[in-house]
Amino acid sequence: MAVTQVLDRSPGGSKRLQRPKPHAIAPYVFLIVPVVLLVAFTYIPVANMFWYSLTSWDGLDKSKEFIGYENYQDVMTRPEFYGVFKVSLYYFAGAFLQLGLALYFATILSFDVRFKNFFKGVIFFPYLINGVAIAFVFLYFYRPGGVLDSVLGAVGAGGLQRPWLGDRSTVNYSLSAVSIWRYMGLNFVLFLGAIQSIPAALYEAADLDGANRWQQFRYIIAPGIKPVVSLSFILAFAGALSVFEIPYIMLGGANGSTTFVIKTVDTAFKFNKVGLASAMAVVLLVLILFVTWIQRRLVPDEGGELV
Amino acid sequence: MRNRWGPILALLAALVMIASACGSSSDGASNATGDSTGAAGTEEGAESADSSGLSGSITVLTNRTDLVDTVFVEYRDAFNEAYPDVEVSFEAVTDYEGEVRIRMNTDDYGDVLLIPNSVTADQLPDFFEPLGSVDDLGSTYRFINEQAFEGQVYGIAQTGNATGFVYNKAVWAEAGVTELPTTPDEFLAGLQLIADNTDAVPLYTNYAAGWPLGQWESMRGSISNDSQYLNDMAHTDAPWSPGEDHFTIDSLLFDSVAAGLVEADPTTTDWETSKVDLGAGRIATMALGSWAIVQMEEAAENPDDIGYMPFPTQVDGNFHSTANGDYKVAVNKNSDNVEAARAWLDFFVDESGYAFDQGGIPPRLDGEYAPQLSGFADLGVVFTELAPAPAGEEGLVSNIDTEAEIGAFDPIYRQRMIDAARGQTDETKQDIFDDLNQRWAKARAELGVVDR
Numbered sequence: 001m002a003v004t005q006v007l008d009r010s011p012g013g014s015k016r017l018q019r020p021k022p023h024a025i026a027p028y029v030f031l032i033v034p035v036v037l038l039v040a041f042t043y044i045p046v047a048n049m050f051w052y053s054l055t056s057w058d059g060l061d062k063s064k065e066f067i068g069y070e071n072y073q074d075v076m077t078r079p080e081f082y083g084v085f086k087v088s089l090y091y092f093a094g095a096f097l098q099l100g101l102a103l104y105f106a107t108i109l110s111f112d113v114r115f116k117n118f119f120k121g122v123i124f125f126p127y128l129i130n131g132v133a134i135a136f137v138f139l140y141f142y143r144p145g146g147v148l149d150s151v152l153g154a155v156g157a158g159g160l161q162r163p164w165l166g167d168r169s170t171v172n173y174s175l176s177a178v179s180i181w182r183y184m185g186l187n188f189v190l191f192l193g194a195i196q197s198i199p200a201a202l203y204e205a206a207d208l209d210g211a212n213r214w215q216q217f218r219y220i221i222a223p224g225i226k227p228v229v230s231l232s233f234i235l236a237f238a239g240a241l242s243v244f245e246i247p248y249i250m251l252g253g254a255n256g257s258t259t260f261v262i263k264t265v266d267t268a269f270k271f272n273k274v275g276l277a278s279a280m281a282v283v284l285l286v287l288i289l290f291v292t293w294i295q296r297r298l299v300p301d302e303g304g305e306l307v
Numbered sequence: 308m309r310n311r312w313g314p315i316l317a318l319l320a321a322l323v324m325i326a327s328a329c330g331s332s333s334d335g336a337s338n339a340t341g342d343s344t345g346a347a348g349t350e351e352g353a354e355s356a357d358s359s360g361l362s363g364s365i366t367v368l369t370n371r372t373d374l375v376d377t378v379f380v381e382y383r384d385a386f387n388e389a390y391p392d393v394e395v396s397f398e399a400v401t402d403y404e405g406e407v408r409i410r411m412n413t414d415d416y417g418d419v420l421l422i423p424n425s426v427t428a429d430q431l432p433d434f435f436e437p438l439g440s441v442d443d444l445g446s447t448y449r450f451i452n453e454q455a456f457e458g459q460v461y462g463i464a465q466t467g468n469a470t471g472f473v474y475n476k477a478v479w480a481e482a483g484v485t486e487l488p489t490t491p492d493e494f495l496a497g498l499q500l501i502a503d504n505t506d507a508v509p510l511y512t513n514y515a516a517g518w519p520l521g522q523w524e525s526m527r528g529s530i531s532n533d534s535q536y537l538n539d540m541a542h543t544d545a546p547w548s549p550g551e552d553h554f555t556i557d558s559l560l561f562d563s564v565a566a567g568l569v570e571a572d573p574t575t576t577d578w579e580t581s582k583v584d585l586g587a588g589r590i591a592t593m594a595l596g597s598w599a600i601v602q603m604e605e606a607a608e609n610p611d612d613i614g615y616m617p618f619p620t621q622v623d624g625n626f627h628s629t630a631n632g633d634y635k636v637a638v639n640k641n642s643d644n645v646e647a648a649r650a651w652l653d654f655f656v657d658e659s660g661y662a663f664d665q666g667g668i669p670p671r672l673d674g675e676y677a678p679q680l681s682g683f684a685d686l687g688v689v690f691t692e693l694a695p696a697p698a699g700e701e702g703l704v705s706n707i708d709t710e711a712e713i714g715a716f717d718p719i720y721r722q723r724m725i726d727a728a729r730g731q732t733d734e735t736k737q738d739i740f741d742d743l744n745q746r747w748a749k750a751r752a753e754l755g756v757v758d759r
Contacts, residue, residue, distance in 0.1 A: 060411055060426065062433050143575035163572035168731035171574075252517050254722045255574050255731065269405055270717045271709045272425055 053278035071279035094176035095236035102187035127185035135249035194225035362392030363644035365418035370403035414641040418648040421634035428701030431461040436638040450632025452695030462635025467668030468596035494619035514573035517718035529629040532622040544748035547740035564728035582606035601666040630690040711750035
């Protein structure tokens with residue numbers, strides 16, 4: 001029961017509704033700022049984007065010509081647009097690895113380990129670094145004669161040396177590895193938080209019953225953090241579909257690293273087809289909503305299952 | 308009931324107020340600058356014959372982040388000697404093309420600015436003050452047609468560029484090349500000698516930075532020495548066919564890469580380092596406009612090593628080099644101080660000496676060529692200036708180009724060629740040229756461009 005309360009993310013308490021009337025306005029006053037920001041910087045731009053996606057606007061013209069669903073037709077029928085989703089598969093596969101690693105480290109560090117906080121810091125740290133800095137660090141890491149090649153040479157694996165980003169067969173693996181390195185910390189912290197909210201009494205009881213660490217993981221931790229895992233999967237999938245920062249800064253989408261979002265940005269700002277690019281953005285948005293919906297159907301999120 | 312709706316109404320009212328405040332903030336900003344120049348308002352009506360009477364404050368946008376705090380300040384001091392009451396402030400923009408284009412959706416994009424290359428000819432009157440007719444200004448300035456529409460000029464080039472290759476003379480000499488190549492094959496043979504006899508990278512593509520690949524595009528016109536090349540390109544279905552400039556230029560790039568005469572891993576190169584490497588002899592050649600010569604000389608240990616060669620083709624026994632205008636300086640149509648802005652524009656292109664300092668072709672017909680171009684004079688290189696588009700076809704080539712999503716000045720298609728040439732994809736040179744031709748033809752059809 002305790003677990004359910006901790007993990008229950010719905011705002012509780014219906015008492016507030018029965019407060020005296022003069023206070024009724026207070027919540028709305030507090031809401032004004034975030035709602036205004038949200039409307040001004042999210043909903044209005046998104047609404048505009050829908051409108052642009054129905055036009056042939058070039059991003060500058062004073063007039064926007066309405067062309068109906070033609071842009072959507074383009075996105076759906078031109079293979080160079082939906083073909084780039086292939087690149088997302090690398091990141092999606094990477095996301096599984098990333099979640100696995102995060103779960104592994106979170107589980108280990110939830111037990112009593114020496115220098116626990118130090119390791120937590122080390123694992124979370126990459127998430128705090130600016131994406132541009134990360135891109136540059138890894139550009140030097142991967143370049144011929146860079147860190148990775150030197151290390152491989154030093155351990156006698158010089159045969160593996162290659163232009164990691166220049167070689168088309170490795171470029172997307174290299175880039176998704178950067179993505180894993182960067183985002184694992186976030187998943188790790190989410191998992192760790194969820195694991196630590198499991199009451200210690202359960203572990204004690206399990207210990208008394210003679211459960212080993214694997215059994216504790218399997219029957220206490222895994223079900224206890226299921227909602228967080230499910231949330232992480234949604235985020236990972238949406239993230240894999242909309243990868244942008246790392247391949248764009250490191251390679252500008254060159255050498256087969258173009259993702260759907262890079263393609264969208266190029267369409268809008270290199271070929272000045274803002275209308276078409278908006279349609280691409282809308283398609284991506286719909287796709288992510290759809291995938292999320294499917295996932296929520298398959299894995300209903302109803303809090304922990306420890307009760 | 309009243310109390311339940313009250314807060315929501317209050318919220319809506321607040322939203323409306325904030326939204327309208329947001330909407331007017333840009334006006335507010337321009338009003339503020341307008342106030343400070345209020346005194347000038349009375350004089351603005353008067354003609355600028357009495358130049359010292361001009362006052363007000365203007366903002367000048369520039370792409371030269373490296374010069375804005377040094378050279379540009381000197382220009383401002385010189386300008387203020389003639390116009391002491393005009394307050395000039397600079398704004399250097401790193402990603403000039405991208406940022407300024409987006410800013411042009413508001414009214415606030417500086418008083419004097421460089422016209423982004425992606426602005427199409429028919430959009431010019433919407434954003435910029437007309438500076439005079441093509442006929443009038445054409446007798447004083449070069450490159451007048453590059454930003455003109457229906458006989459009106461909207462921007463004057465800040466400098467002009469010749470096209471070709473910057474190279475390290477010492478490295479080419481060390482490799483044993485004594486005569487400048489006159490055919491693409493000789494050029495490739497020269498690169499091969501450099502690869503064999505020196506440690507330098509024969510030809511550096513700057514693939515990673517991307518934009519330097521667009522520099523190859525500027526050479527169009529010089530191969531055939533055909534001033535109508537671009538205008539004809541709008542009326543051909545296959546610009547990547549043998550004999551066309553695009554075929555020759557892109558073949559040279561492709562063949563150099565295919566022969567392994569470029570950097571080992573093009574994807575992780577760095578532009579700033581490449582400047583130093585050229586001067587130090589670690590790089591032999593780069594395809595860049597003549598604007599790059601000054602920057603290369605500055606980065607070199609021995610500036611005399613830096614040379615500039617034209618594209619390796621000759622027509623009638625002469626080398627040719629396409630002369631293009633650099634960014635064109637223009638006045639924002641929404642400026643509060645149009646006359647002060649125009650005064651700065653005239654000063655900048657006529658008197659500042661920017662083109663000369665930057666090693667360029669002078670925008671004025673009577674201007675002095677920079678010493679960096681003297682090598683070209685010695686070689687007898689003839690400049691090819693592309694003819695203006697016929698009336699009604701202004702900007703047609705770039706319209707076809709974006710419609711086809713080729714991006715002549717963008718790196719995408721040349722990166723694709725380099726990837727194919729170094730064996731990362733299965734495409735052959737012909738596959739790529741066929742695809743480009745097909746896209747070009749399709750875009751022409753979609754835009755309804757008639758055959759001639």
